Amino acid sequence: MHAIQLRALTKRFGPVEAVRGVDLAIPRGQICGYLGPNGAGKTTTVKMAVGMLSPTSGTALIEGVDVTGQPVEAKARIGFVPETGALYENLTPREYLALIGNLYHLNTELAAERSDRFLSYFGIADAADRLMTSFSRGMRQKVLISAALIHNPSILFLDEPLAGLDANTALVLKELLRDLASRGKTVFYCSHILEVVERICDRVVIINDGQIVADGAVDELKDLTHRASLEDAFTDLTSSVDVDSIVRALSDNVTGSGRGGVS
Amino acid sequence: MGTAAQQDTNGPRGHGVDPRQLRALIAAGVRLDVRSARRRGRRSFGLPPMVSMLVTYAVIGSFLALSMLRTTDPFTFALLTLSAAMFMTAVTVIMEYSSVVVNPDDHEILSHRPVSSRTYFWAKIANLLFYVCSTALALSLPASITIGLRFGGGLPLGLAYAGLALLGCTASASLVVLLYSTAIRVFDSQRFSSAITYVHSVATLVLTFGYVLVPRMLMREGVVLEIAPGRWSWFVPPAWYAGAVAVAAGETTEQNGLLAALAVVSAAAVIAMALSLISLDYSRRISDLAAASSDVSAREDRRPVITRFGRLGRLLCRTDEERAGYDLMGRYMHRDRKLRMRVYPAFGLPLAVYLFGLVTRSLSDPFGPRVAEPGFPIQELLGFYCVFITLFFATAMTQSDQWKASWIFHAAPVRDRVAIIVGARKLVIWRYLLPFFVVLLVLMSFVIPPASAAVYLLITLLLSLLSFSLLSLASPYLPLSQSIEKTRQARQLGLVMLLGIAMGALVAIKETIREAPLPGAIAVVLLAALAALSEVALRRRLKVRLAREEFAG
Numbered sequence: 001m002h003a004i005q006l007r008a009l010t011k012r013f014g015p016v017e018a019v020r021g022v023d024l025a026i027p028r029g030q031i032c033g034y035l036g037p038n039g040a041g042k043t044t045t046v047k048m049a050v051g052m053l054s055p056t057s058g059t060a061l062i063e064g065v066d067v068t069g070q071p072v073e074a075k076a077r078i079g080f081v082p083e084t085g086a087l088y089e090n091l092t093p094r095e096y097l098a099l100i101g102n103l104y105h106l107n108t109e110l111a112a113e114r115s116d117r118f119l120s121y122f123g124i125a126d127a128a129d130r131l132m133t134s135f136s137r138g139m140r141q142k143v144l145i146s147a148a149l150i151h152n153p154s155i156l157f158l159d160e161p162l163a164g165l166d167a168n169t170a171l172v173l174k175e176l177l178r179d180l181a182s183r184g185k186t187v188f189y190c191s192h193i194l195e196v197v198e199r200i201c202d203r204v205v206i207i208n209d210g211q212i213v214a215d216g217a218v219d220e221l222k223d224l225t226h227r228a229s230l231e232d233a234f235t236d237l238t239s240s241v242d243v244d245s246i247v248r249a250l251s252d253n254v255t256g257s258g259r260g261g262v263s
Numbered sequence: 264m265g266t267a268a269q270q271d272t273n274g275p276r277g278h279g280v281d282p283r284q285l286r287a288l289i290a291a292g293v294r295l296d297v298r299s300a301r302r303r304g305r306r307s308f309g310l311p312p313m314v315s316m317l318v319t320y321a322v323i324g325s326f327l328a329l330s331m332l333r334t335t336d337p338f339t340f341a342l343l344t345l346s347a348a349m350f351m352t353a354v355t356v357i358m359e360y361s362s363v364v365v366n367p368d369d370h371e372i373l374s375h376r377p378v379s380s381r382t383y384f385w386a387k388i389a390n391l392l393f394y395v396c397s398t399a400l401a402l403s404l405p406a407s408i409t410i411g412l413r414f415g416g417g418l419p420l421g422l423a424y425a426g427l428a429l430l431g432c433t434a435s436a437s438l439v440v441l442l443y444s445t446a447i448r449v450f451d452s453q454r455f456s457s458a459i460t461y462v463h464s465v466a467t468l469v470l471t472f473g474y475v476l477v478p479r480m481l482m483r484e485g486v487v488l489e490i491a492p493g494r495w496s497w498f499v500p501p502a503w504y505a506g507a508v509a510v511a512a513g514e515t516t517e518q519n520g521l522l523a524a525l526a527v528v529s530a531a532a533v534i535a536m537a538l539s540l541i542s543l544d545y546s547r548r549i550s551d552l553a554a555a556s557s558d559v560s561a562r563e564d565r566r567p568v569i570t571r572f573g574r575l576g577r578l579l580c581r582t583d584e585e586r587a588g589y590d591l592m593g594r595y596m597h598r599d600r601k602l603r604m605r606v607y608p609a610f611g612l613p614l615a616v617y618l619f620g621l622v623t624r625s626l627s628d629p630f631g632p633r634v635a636e637p638g639f640p641i642q643e644l645l646g647f648y649c650v651f652i653t654l655f656f657a658t659a660m661t662q663s664d665q666w667k668a669s670w671i672f673h674a675a676p677v678r679d680r681v682a683i684i685v686g687a688r689k690l691v692i693w694r695y696l697l698p699f700f701v702v703l704l705v706l707m708s709f710v711i712p713p714a715s716a717a718v719y720l721l722i723t724l725l726l727s728l729l730s731f732s733l734l735s736l737a738s739p740y741l742p743l744s745q746s747i748e749k750t751r752q753a754r755q756l757g758l759v760m761l762l763g764i765a766m767g768a769l770v771a772i773k774e775t776i777r778e779a780p781l782p783g784a785i786a787v788v789l790l791a792a793l794a795a796l797s798e799v800a801l802r803r804r805l806k807v808r809l810a811r812e813e814f815a816g
Contacts, residue, residue, distance in 0.1 A: 050375040051374065051375055052370070052371075052374040052375050071377070071379075072377045072378070072379050073377070074377075075375060075376055075377040075378075076377040078375060080375045082371060082375075084371055086368055086371035086372050088291065088295055088368065088372060090294065090295050090298040091291060091294060091295070091298075095291070095294065098287075099288075099290075100376070102283055102284060102286070102287030103288075103373075103377065103378055104376070104377065105283060131298065157375075
């Protein structure tokens with residue numbers, strides 16, 4: 001049984017088909033990078049997989065459990081770091097993590113113990129009892145990551161998890177993900193940062209215009225496109241324009257060359 | 264099969280309501296209620312915002328209770344005070360609907376957690392009850408003390424009144440929830456998002472008729488301080504609760520008993536209907552709404568943006584900064600459903616009063632011969648509600664879900680940030696207030712001489728502009744630069760209720776014109792000068808205030 005299985009997953013917003021029949025099966029213990037240009041349908045796919053959005057058609061299974069049919073059972077197995085960074089800012093990190101612990105039926109003492117450790121490891125223990133209204137993006141991201149991990153989920157969905165994190169914390173998180181994967185956790189990693197994906201992911205899935213256009217190990221994608229880097233392979237698979245000419249046009253637009261720009 | 268997560272947990276309790284999750288969500292909700300608006304250390308009167316709102320409501324309740332001391336029986340007292348309490352509770356729920364009943368943050372934070380829709384629903388209901396009961400208690404406590412002392416019932420009567428007031432206010436809040444839930448079912452989720460704005464206005468109209476104007480209509484029949492239950496009582500919800508209060512006071516007539524029974528049965532019915540309608544698929548609806556929101560944004564983004572109002576803006580605004588404020592406000596008023604929801608209901612109030620005046624033929628020439636009218640003349644009530652509109656704009660125009668985007672005003676080399684607010688205010692005045700007054704002028708001209716209507720509305724407009732400046736002084740922020748916080752608007756509603764006495768100016772000027780047109784005209788000119796001066800004072804105050812303002816995102 002696969003840890004994550006998406007079957008013909010489709011989402012339509014009025015006339016716009018954001019995700020078009022995505023099929024994907026991710027085995028236990030794998031780190032799967034999910035890449036795509038802006039508006040390709042990455043976040044929509046993740047939101048359907050974690051039960052935040054209902055698919056227009058198709059199913060998302062978490063360890064064989066249908067997210068739409070049995071949402072509570074499926075969601076209990078998931079940890080999710082959303083791209084939006086939404087959290088209840090008028091709570092303190094300790095209160096927020098206690099709330100999350102309760103929602104996942106974590107033993108109260110265990111939840112308190114884990115939350116204190118997370119806050120300490122992430123270097124925000126001093127702010128544990130401060131309202132999060134004054135937190136920087138990085139501090140909030142640390143709380144969100146703690147909230148995604150506190151209940152020891154078997155599957156992690158991470159949507160741009162490094163946003164706002166300092167280099168040291170980002171490094172810790174990358175190594176943490178590798179370690180968790182070696183312990184059998186499955187990671188679905190959604191990002192624009194190709195270097196990170198190239199470094200930590202066992203497999204890379206590229207989505208463009210709502211459809212999967214490539215799926216394989218990093219080296220396989222390079223071979224497929226006859227490119228030396230994942231960045232070039234990604235550009236090959238998702239862009240139909242010539243990068244150099246776009247750069248020239250943009251630069252001209254900034255400097256006003258050609259059409260009399262702003263001085 | 265045991266998941267890794269389940270090894271550390273006590274395990275979920277089936278698919279119904281999960282008691283542990285429910286307790287945790289309620290506790291978090293209460294914390295958020297109490298703490299909201301403390302963002303960046305801002306508080307009102309040094310008190311937590313919800314406490315200051317409750318204090319304001321308690322003061323209003325005290326005024327209300329004291330003003331009803333002239334009533335001669337518990338039924339009349341209860342009818343009038345409960346009408347006001349139920350109306351204010353309903354209006355509060357309407358105004359705070361987006362944060363109290365449907366909170367988009369909840370979707371982002373909770374929808375991927377293993378929380379069943381029933382658990383989430385009951386947590387929201389508990390938070391709503393906490394909010395409604397706190398508001399209702401603050402409004403009704405003075406009346407419950409007064410009724411116990413005034414009519415000799417002592418503590419038992421006071422407690423009975425308080426209990427019935429809570430029941431009535433909860434029923435009235437449930438009615439609001441019911442209207443919205445019904446709208447969710449009638450319209451598909453994508454259309455609902457737009458329709459909800461208009462449901463707001465309709466709900467306001469209905470509530471205005473039901474809870475404020477009907478008792479007033481009864482007063483017009485000539486029975487001001489003693490209103491006996493009659494056939495009309497069956498159609499006026501506060502009268503049912505007043506009947507129950509009368510029973511508690513020892514007036515156990517057959518009609519009072521039946522009214523009391525009707526109060527309890529109707530409250531149970533409306534609360535149960537509200538619960539059953541939205542309990543089953545609450546979170547799915549929320550999810551649908553979020554999806555609809557994305558869709559509507561996508562579609563609206565493709566609409567052409569240059570309109571005749573855009574051209575008006577270019578004419579009205581003197582600087583680029585003013586134009587920026589004008590355009591930003593205009594586009595958000597056009598596209599931001601939540602913003603529309605916060606201001607459109609205000610237009611329903613004067614229109615409701617106008618309709619009431621039409622139906623009861625009580626709308627008369629304000630400058631004509633005096634008509635014997637008990638209570639506040641209907642045109643003054645209309646004028647008051649016109650001024651009231653500015654409150655909604657003054658607070659709503661500074662708030663947005665996307666408040667953090669206001670960093671641009673701090674990062675960009677803006678020479679005059681006050682001009683951005685001035686531009687946004689011009690949009691509100693020229694595109695919303697003035698056209699609304701023109702519509703009112705046309706409507707009123709059907710009933711009273713057009714010249715009288717024009718002069719009267721001119722005075723009201725000047726008062727509105729004056730009020731808009733004063734209220735903006737109390738909310739001196741850049742457009743859409745503050746987060747939408749629960750209780751802020753409700754607190755300001757309370758303040759405006761207290762400031763209703765300022766409408767004495769309208770009456771005074773009107774009476775002056777009626778008696779001596781020349782001094783009356785001078786008074787109008789002075790009022791116009793005062794409105795202009797208030798605008799200048801506002802700009803100066805904003806300049807000082809914005810010089811200190813830092814982006815707090």
